[in-house]
Ligand SMILES: Nc1ncnc2c1ncn2[C@@H]1O[C@H](COP(=O)(O)OP(=O)(O)OP(=O)(O)O)[C@@H](O)[C@H]1O
Ligand SMILES: *[C@@H]1O[C@H](CO)[C@@H](O)[C@H](O)[C@H]1NC(C)=O
């Protein structure tokens with residue numbers, strides 16, 4: 040029985056022991072860590088040697104359970120390292136180790152969920168372990184500044200997000216690399232006020248989330264190497280800011296509007312690459328006291344700050360050394376630069392107050408006074424075309440090709456630049472209506488992206504005053520139409536004329552999709568009613584349609600059955616390209632539709648129909664025959680259209696079927712080339728065999744029949760034939776004539792080139808009484824024979840054709856502005872004109888004398 044008793048006692052003792060062991064387990068861990076700590080830092084505080092009860096050590100505080108809650112060893116000249124298992128001190132609330140010389144790897148702080156304050160600044164730690172910040176859900180203030188020996192580390196985005204109580208995160212001079220993570224919205228850090236990341240090796244742009252933060256003090260200055268770059272735009276939304284240090288980076292662009300940042304008193308922006316004009320809001324910041332701007336590329340007038348402000352401005356590109364307006368040309372050019380976001384390359388060169396003092400991309404007149412040329416070709420510029428180009432009234436040439444410009448071409452470029460001869464906007468991302476330039480302006484817009492929404496608005500189609508009423512109206516109408524569409528869906532049908540697009544038709548303008556539903560086309564053509572037939576061609580029937588706003592369209596319906604899905608894809612791909620081909624003298628392809636085997640193409644409507652009709656069918660149609668003036672003008676329009684097609688960069692279009700039946704006229708008898716490029720589609724689709732595939736007999740040059748080789752000179756030949764038709768009023772191919780003389784070019788070339796003989800060939804309906812008309816006809820005849828030369832290399836290119844026809848049209852329409860221009864053309868020697876064209880005509884010139892008629 041005693042035996043039994045003894046056993047029972049030892050069981051109780053064992054239990055007790057176990058309880059004691061398990062009870063003391065936690066605090067023994069803290070003890071373990073603390074004894075390791077005492078052995079790894081030097082010199083450990085002297086009192087640490089006196090007792091094993093670490094809760095009584097200086098710099099250490101414990102809770103009632105003898106758990107360490109604070110380690111405060113700041114500024115004790117400590118060296119040595121920290122034991123790796125620091126995060127076993129799970130009750131820790133303060134970790135102040137700043138201003139010592141502690142080194143080695145930092146222990147992780149992961150899972151120290153109660154820890155609000157961590158000060159590690161001013162040490163020599165060598166690395167920060169992964170997961171260091173994990174689960175620091177109570178962290179409020181963190182400082183690891185001045186630890187230059189840290190091996191490079193990046194800000195751990197996902198771990199930091201867990202520290203949602205942060206108010207101050209400071210890590211200046213801590214060897215951080217990479218970019219600033221985009222995590223600073225108040226939803227992640229509702230209390231963050233202070234972010235300091237100066238003197239690191241950060242790069243990249245300011246994160247957008249800064250704009251959604253309540254940060255008051257932001258220090259990102261003096262990044263090593265590349266530095267932070269991009270614009271400061273996000274700062275304008277950081278309305279709580281009071282101290283901003285961004286100096287010593289690579290920020291570019293203009294200083295944004297800071298009018299909402301009313302609390303800023305200290306703004307350090309020096310030593311960046313900032314450009315552009317200072318916003319007025321900067322000078323009127325109500326509490327600003329310190330600002331440094333020196334050593335940037337800031338432009339425009341020198342700023343004038345209130346007297347309380349301490350400012351530094353030297354080493355910039357301001358126009359004058361004292362406050363005051365810049366020269367008007369300088370102002371205009373700076374606005375032009377502003378449209379491009381004030382590119383650095385411009386700001387570096389465009390210094391001072393004289394735009395003619397060697398500014399890059401600028402050429403001035405011979406007196407060095409007025410800017411005549413702006414050439415931004417291939418500069419990788421982003422942005423928009425500034426209407427301030429319109430203030431540079433001496434401009435002759437604006438070259439903007441091969442950049443990344445967006446939005447529309449300001450109408451003022453067409454109306455305010457009397458001397459403009461060239462505007463090249465090719466290969467950008469421009470859209471919207473094309474301004475109506477005077478005919479003498481060589482307007483090149485390869486890959487112009489005309490917005491379909493706008494193209495349906497009537498303002499673009501009509502000429503003159505309506506168009507010059509401007510972009511503004513166009514934009515307003517587009518916006519109203521858009522609002523109208525939204526409203527239609529959201530509320531009710533708006534019975535207003537502005538809503539020119541029925542909801543079924545919205546597919547025309549929505550998301551750049553060019554497909555138009557068959558239902559819409561059925562509706563607008565009265566179910567393809569016979570009454571709507573405009574004409575019939577080799578591939579189908581063309582119907583007239585009217586959209587709800589009154590905009591007229593022409594729907595060409597081609598029926599085929601041989602096109603499979605592959606052909607379909609090609610058809611669509613091709614259409615995508617064709618719909619981007621936009622020119623004043625090329626009929627717009629507005630969209631397309633595929634319905635079963637039908638292919639429908641939607642064009643802008645040309646109310647006066649074909650040139651064919653006006654040239655050869657005016658008697659039957661009982662319309663006026665075309666005057667010579669109208670004919671030359673049509674020839675020039677067609678020349679311009681074809682020149683444009685030939686100069687398309689990606690896919691130089693060869694029309695291959697130029698003829699009066701494919702030249703359409705609007706109500707002003709201005710011409711546009713139609714049906715181009717479709718030859719290719721049809722050919723690829725292999726769905727039909729027709730003369731069109733090979734062009735139309737009578738307009739084909741000899742080499743084409745012989746070799747089948749298609750070059751742009753095929754179109755030049757056909758154009759020459761069209762000129763002959765304009766002169767003679769005879770068709771290229773007259774079935775009723777004997778073979779010998781039925782081919783117009785052959786007949787034409789055989790004519791002895793004397794003026795007397797020529798007169799007999801001229802269309803009887805033309806009034807040839809006046810000398811000017813006759814002279815003009817002779818010039819066109821000369822051009823026609825030049826264009827139809829048997830040797831394709833002897834034919835001019837379309838650029839030359841346009842140069843010859845331009846002055847002939849102008850002599851009927853002299854406008855005050857064009858006086859000098861006309862003068863210029865008249866005195867332009869032929870060899871000079873030929874030099875301008877791509878091909879080499881030097882040999883040609885010898886047998887093509889202007890006086891040879
Ligand atoms: N955009 C348009 N606006 C007004 N009428 C048009 C338009 N497009 C075509 N037409 C009319 O429809 C007719 C047929 O045009 P289509 O392009 O199909 O034939 P084509 O060019 O005369 O012949 P082919 O297709 O064989 O070259 C034209 O002759 C013209 O009268
Ligand atoms: C933190 O705690 C989680 C679970 O609470 C654990 O899985 C993880 O290993 C801990 N991390 C560290 C570094 O101790």
Ligand SMILES: *[C@@H]1O[C@H](CO)[C@@H](O)[C@H](O)[C@H]1NC(C)=O
Nearest residue numbers: 160161182183184185207209
């Ligand atoms: C962080 O540490 C640096 C370096 O000692 C010091 O200058 C700075 O004031 C500290 N910032 C905060 C908010 O603790």
Ligand SMILES: *[C@@H]1O[C@H](CO)[C@@H](O)[C@H](O)[C@H]1NC(C)=O
Nearest residue numbers: 225226228229230252253279
């Ligand atoms: C940010 O600051 C604004 C203005 O003081 C305040 O209204 C807002 O509540 C703040 N946001 C958060 C998340 O604290």
Ligand SMILES: *[C@@H]1O[C@H](CO)[C@@H](O)[C@H](O)[C@H]1NC(C)=O
Nearest residue numbers: 191214216217240241263264
């Ligand atoms: C900065 O970081 C880059 C790589 O991110 C490195 O090449 C460069 O040496 C670093 N510079 C300094 C001064 O640390």
Ligand SMILES: *[C@@H]1O[C@H](CO)[C@@H](O)[C@H](O)[C@H]1NC(C)=O
Nearest residue numbers: 404406408409410431432433
């Ligand atoms: C320069 O332009 C101004 C204003 O457009 C004009 O008055 C002046 O005559 C021009 N000067 C020269 C030399 O062309």
Ligand SMILES: *[C@@H]1O[C@H](CO)[C@@H](O)[C@H](O)[C@H]1NC(C)=O
Nearest residue numbers: 412414415416417436438461
């Ligand atoms: C514009 O400049 C480019 C080179 O940057 C040059 O090739 C081109 O000929 C210039 N164009 C004009 C119209 O001066």
Ligand SMILES: *[C@@H]1O[C@H](CO)[C@@H](O)[C@H](O)[C@H]1NC(C)=O
Nearest residue numbers: 367368370371427429430455
């Ligand atoms: C530019 O032209 C517009 C109107 O055409 C005018 O209002 C503006 O004052 C001009 N700007 C300068 C700098 O001349």
Ligand SMILES: *[C@@H]1O[C@H](CO)[C@@H](O)[C@H](O)[C@H]1NC(C)=O
Nearest residue numbers: 443444445446467468469470
């Ligand atoms: C052109 O602009 C449109 C919107 O305006 C944009 O979606 C597209 O990405 C731009 N294209 C290029 C190549 O920049």
